[in-house]
Amino acid sequence: MPKEGSGTLEVPANVMEMWEAAGTQRDALFSMWAKCGGVKAVFIERVVVMSKKTxxxxxxxxxxxxxxxxxxxxxxxxxxxxxxxxxxxxxxxxxxxxxxxxxxxxxxxxxxxxxDIDEITTQKEYEGDGGTDLEMKPLVQMGSAPDLDPADPMLGMAQDLEGVANQVNDYLRETLRAKNSLQNFIDRLRTAAGSKNEKRASSKKDQPGCCWLCRAGFETATEHIAFEHLGLWEPDWIRTQGLANTLPWLSPGGPILQYMLLEEDDAPSFFRPDLFHVYHSGVGKDFLGSSFIYAIQILLNRGGVDRNIQALNDLLKAFLRRRKLYLHCRTLSPDTLGYSSTKEYPEGHWSKNQDTAVLMRFLVELLEDHPRSVSSDAMLTEMLLAARAMGNFMRTSFQADYFMSSADCQKLLRS
Structure with missing residues (x-):
C-alpha cells in the first residue's frame, strides 16, 4: 500500500529479496540461452543445490x-x-x-x-535429440507465505508473472533475430565469394594487373583474369600464383642472378622480401630492444630497470628536442622494449617503422656520449659498430638511385 501523500509503495523486505533472487535466475537463464544461439539441443543448463557445512x-x-x-x-x-x-x-x-x-x-x-553455508549454482542438464521443454521452478513463492504477516495486504495481491515472462520472450526473440541477421549476412558473403558473376572491366586498353604475386587484374583482348572474383578455389588468379606467375623480367634477369644462391626454378622469390620492412619492422626492432636493455644497465645504472628506463627517457626527450625529431611512441617502457624478465629476449614493440630509424640514431648518440664505458665493454663496442653499419646501409639505400652506382654498391658491401 502506498504511503499517504508519498506515492511510494511499501514492499516487505522478504518479498523484495525473493523478487531479486528470481531476477538473478532469470538473467542467468537468458544469458545461457543467448550464448547457445537459441538452439534448444545445444542449451544445457544445470541446477545443483549444494549444502556446504563447515x-x-x-x-x-x-x-x-x-x-x-x-x-x-x-x-x-x-x-x-x-x-x-x-x-x-x-x-x-x-x-x-x-x-x-x-x-x-x-x-x-x-x-x-x-x-553452515548454502550455495546455489544454476546448472540444469538437458540431453537428447532436440532437447526438451525447459522447466524452471520460480524462486518467488506463489503459494502460502508463512514468513509474512497474515494481516499484510501484500498477501491479498495477485502474483502475476506473465509480464516478466513476456519480457524474457522479447529478449530471446531479439537475440535470435540478431543471430539470424548475422547468419544471413554471412550466407550472402559466401554466395558472393563463390559467384562467377564477377565484374568485367570496361577499359579498352590492356591491363597489366594489380598484384605482383599473381596475375589478378590482367586483361588483354584474349585473356581476362578478374581481380574482383573472390573465393578459395574458383578464381582464375589463384592458378597464377607461385611458379605459375609470369616472370617479372623479359631478359634472363640480369647478370647478378647468375652468381647468387637461389632456386633456379623460383628465382623471383629472392626479390619478394622487402628490405626496408624487414629492417624497420623486424631486425631493427630486435636489435634496438636488446641494445637498450643491455646498455642502460652499464651506462645509466640507476639501480633497477624502471629507473634506468626513466633516465633513458630523459635523455631521449633531450635528443628529440635537439635533433628536432618526432617519435610516434613518445617514450620507451618495458612494454615497448619487450622486456618482462631476464629470461625473455627483448624486442621492440612500437608500431611505426619510422620510430626504428629515430631510435637507431638515438642509440648511436647514446653510445658515443659514453666512450670510456663503451671501450671497456666488448658488447657495447660491437653494438656501436653494428648500429653505425646498419645506419649507413639504410641511409645509402634510401639516397641511392633506383639502379645503384658502383660507389653506392661498394659502400653497402663495406657496411
Missing part, C-alpha cells in the same frame, strides 16, 4: 608470566618451572630483575563454532 574447533589459551610466589597455590610448582625452562619460557621480571617469571597456562578455554 565445522571448526577453536581453542583459546589464556596465560601469563608468573613468579614462584604467584604460583605457590599450585602443587606442581617445580614441574611447571621445569617445563617453562625447557621451553625457554622464562624471563626476568621487568619490575625486579632479581625475580624470574615463568609462563604458565592457567586455564584453557575452547569455543566450538559451527557454520
Amino acid at each position: 565445522r571448526s574447533k577453536k581453542l583459546v589459551v589464556k596465560g601469563g608470566f608468573y613468579s614462584k610466589e604467584d604460583m605457590k597455590t599450585e602443587p606442581r610448582i617445580e614441574k611447571i618451572v621445569k617445563w617453562a625452562e625447557s621451553k625457554r619460557l622464562v624471563r626476568p621480571c621487568e619490575y625486579d630483575s632479581d625475580t624470574m617469571e615463568y609462563w604458565v597456562n592457567t586455564r584453557t578455554e575452547g569455543t566450538l563454532t559451527k557454520e
Whole structure:
C-alpha cells in the first residue's frame, strides 16, 4: 500500500529479496540461452543445490608470566618451572630483575563454532535429440507465505508473472533475430565469394594487373583474369600464383642472378622480401630492444630497470628536442622494449617503422656520449659498430638511385 501523500509503495523486505533472487535466475537463464544461439539441443543448463557445512574447533589459551610466589597455590610448582625452562619460557621480571617469571597456562578455554553455508549454482542438464521443454521452478513463492504477516495486504495481491515472462520472450526473440541477421549476412558473403558473376572491366586498353604475386587484374583482348572474383578455389588468379606467375623480367634477369644462391626454378622469390620492412619492422626492432636493455644497465645504472628506463627517457626527450625529431611512441617502457624478465629476449614493440630509424640514431648518440664505458665493454663496442653499419646501409639505400652506382654498391658491401 502506498504511503499517504508519498506515492511510494511499501514492499516487505522478504518479498523484495525473493523478487531479486528470481531476477538473478532469470538473467542467468537468458544469458545461457543467448550464448547457445537459441538452439534448444545445444542449451544445457544445470541446477545443483549444494549444502556446504563447515565445522571448526577453536581453542583459546589464556596465560601469563608468573613468579614462584604467584604460583605457590599450585602443587606442581617445580614441574611447571621445569617445563617453562625447557621451553625457554622464562624471563626476568621487568619490575625486579632479581625475580624470574615463568609462563604458565592457567586455564584453557575452547569455543566450538559451527557454520553452515548454502550455495546455489544454476546448472540444469538437458540431453537428447532436440532437447526438451525447459522447466524452471520460480524462486518467488506463489503459494502460502508463512514468513509474512497474515494481516499484510501484500498477501491479498495477485502474483502475476506473465509480464516478466513476456519480457524474457522479447529478449530471446531479439537475440535470435540478431543471430539470424548475422547468419544471413554471412550466407550472402559466401554466395558472393563463390559467384562467377564477377565484374568485367570496361577499359579498352590492356591491363597489366594489380598484384605482383599473381596475375589478378590482367586483361588483354584474349585473356581476362578478374581481380574482383573472390573465393578459395574458383578464381582464375589463384592458378597464377607461385611458379605459375609470369616472370617479372623479359631478359634472363640480369647478370647478378647468375652468381647468387637461389632456386633456379623460383628465382623471383629472392626479390619478394622487402628490405626496408624487414629492417624497420623486424631486425631493427630486435636489435634496438636488446641494445637498450643491455646498455642502460652499464651506462645509466640507476639501480633497477624502471629507473634506468626513466633516465633513458630523459635523455631521449633531450635528443628529440635537439635533433628536432618526432617519435610516434613518445617514450620507451618495458612494454615497448619487450622486456618482462631476464629470461625473455627483448624486442621492440612500437608500431611505426619510422620510430626504428629515430631510435637507431638515438642509440648511436647514446653510445658515443659514453666512450670510456663503451671501450671497456666488448658488447657495447660491437653494438656501436653494428648500429653505425646498419645506419649507413639504410641511409645509402634510401639516397641511392633506383639502379645503384658502383660507389653506392661498394659502400653497402663495406657496411
